[in-house]
Amino acid sequence: IRDSCFTPTNQRISLHEISETINLAKSTTFRILQTLIDAGYMIQTDSVHYSLSLRVLRLGNCILPNFGVQEIARPEMYLVNKATDETVALSEFLPNERVIIDVVESTLPLKFVLRAGESVQQDEGATGQIFLAYHSDSLRAYLKKHKKKREQVQKQIDAIQTKGYAFMINSRALGSCGIAVAVFDINNECKYSLGVYGPDKRIESNLEMIVQTLKVSANRISVRLGSTTLIK
Numbered sequence: 001i002r003d004s005c006f007t008p009t010n011q012r013i014s015l016h017e018i019s020e021t022i023n024l025a026k027s028t029t030f031r032i033l034q035t036l037i038d039a040g041y042m043i044q045t046d047s048v049h050y051s052l053s054l055r056v057l058r059l060g061n062c063i064l065p066n067f068g069v070q071e072i073a074r075p076e077m078y079l080v081n082k083a084t085d086e087t088v089a090l091s092e093f094l095p096n097e098r099v100i101i102d103v104v105e106s107t108l109p110l111k112f113v114l115r116a117g118e119s120v121q122q123d124e125g126a127t128g129q130i131f132l133a134y135h136s137d138s139l140r141a142y143l144k145k146h147k148k149k150r151e152q153v154q155k156q157i158d159a160i161q162t163k164g165y166a167f168m169i170n171s172r173a174l175g176s177c178g179i180a181v182a183v184f185d186i187n188n189e190c191k192y193s194l195g196v197y198g199p200d201k202r203i204e205s206n207l208e209m210i211v212q213t214l215k216v217s218a219n220r221i222s223v224r225l226g227s228t229t230l231i232k
Contacts, residue, residue, distance in 0.1 A: 076217035126178035134190030186226030
């Protein structure tokens with residue numbers, strides 16, 4: 001997944017910049033650009049610079065008006081579930097709570113059960129830690145309520161922002177474990193979180209694989225939601 005070449009503050013860019021951003025040779029990038037120019041989606045403003053054409057605006061009218069985050073995220077949730085065979089959940093951050101909006105359950109007899117529509121305390125578990133890491137107002141309020149744990153919590157949040165994921169054991173039940181990553185919306189805000197939940201022994205033994213699988217799928221969802229912010 002690549003960063004976007006064009007932004008509201010970067011509307012006219014060179015062949016070299018595009019080539020560097022999409023990590024392709026200049027010759028290949030040039031051929032792609034010529035195809036887009038011929039199709040009417042790009043304009044060459046001078047010998048080396050390019051910009052998007054007004055024809056791109058027509059694509060906005062092709063988006064399904066009721067196509068929500070569940071429809072966008074569910075194919076990726078199935079991929080994560082297939083790779084991990086653990087319960088996968090998509091949560092939404094709201095002003096005073098977080099809500100589980102979609103779940104794909106594990107097929108294993110011993111599994112972590114979550115319900116779509118379930119309202120959970122905003123700062124609870126791995127998902128709650130993700131939301132605290134990307135919402136400064138919520139983090140400040142949380143630290144104000146937990147002054148004795150301030151340094152410990154801040155270290156956890158700093159680690160999440162560095163590693164790109166939250167990991168927590170026994171937050172809901174003894175022997176349970178959760179890993180969560182951020183999903184960003186069109187405003188580049190962490191509006192959602194994608195997580196894997198299950199018995200601690202299984203999760204811990206596959207931690208690296210689960211984290212990488214989650215990151216790849218979460219980034220794909222973010223891109224499809226229109227975000228240019230990705231987790232590393």
